[in-house]
Amino acid sequence: MPIALLCRKLGMTQIFDEAGERLGVTVLEAGPNVVVQKKTPEKEGYAALQLGFGERRRVTMTRPVLGHFEKAGVAPKRYLAESRLEVGELGSFEKGQEIGAAFFEKGQRVDVTATCRGRGTQGVVKRHNFPVHRWTHGTHEFFRHGGSIGANSYPGRVIKGMRMPGRHGNTRTTTRNLEVVRVDAARNLLFVRGAVPGHPNTLVKVRRAVASRS
16 A cells, blocks of 8 residues: 655646646645654554654643654654555654655656535536526526426435535545656655645645556
């Protein structure tokens, strides 16, 4: 299982490749992530790394949480997340070890997971990409509605799962097979081609692509 690093989305920009082609990229601050805890099958029942990302003041944390970081010899972190691993991979990591942007390589394919932007309550045109009714004779005050939602006789009710207006966005989203076009190991920055879910400064998880393109 690939490690999912915690990163911060900085925003989008453009860069130029060797051929002079302009590429739209998303800049991610990839850490460094710090290994706070190693979970083993003997003790916890599964193999995983607990990674910490971002600084946090000690006065804002409770004593049990501070004790957790002090036990690992790590400064308090704002975010904690687990990353599942194979049992044989645990030996490659130690408590307090830092994992940064150099963990990825240029040209590598990655999957990015984050919470996409919330759009509030939306209609069926924006939420489900319904077509707009024709603005012609016979259409009156019914241009962006969804039409009929149920049968007249059987089953005599609205079927579950019917696409209707409602809350749009603010969901966990994974964008797959994005290309890493540049790695700035000195500043721990990843330049990923294309758009990444979430608003600027949102927390995202980046991992090696599970199903890479051929």
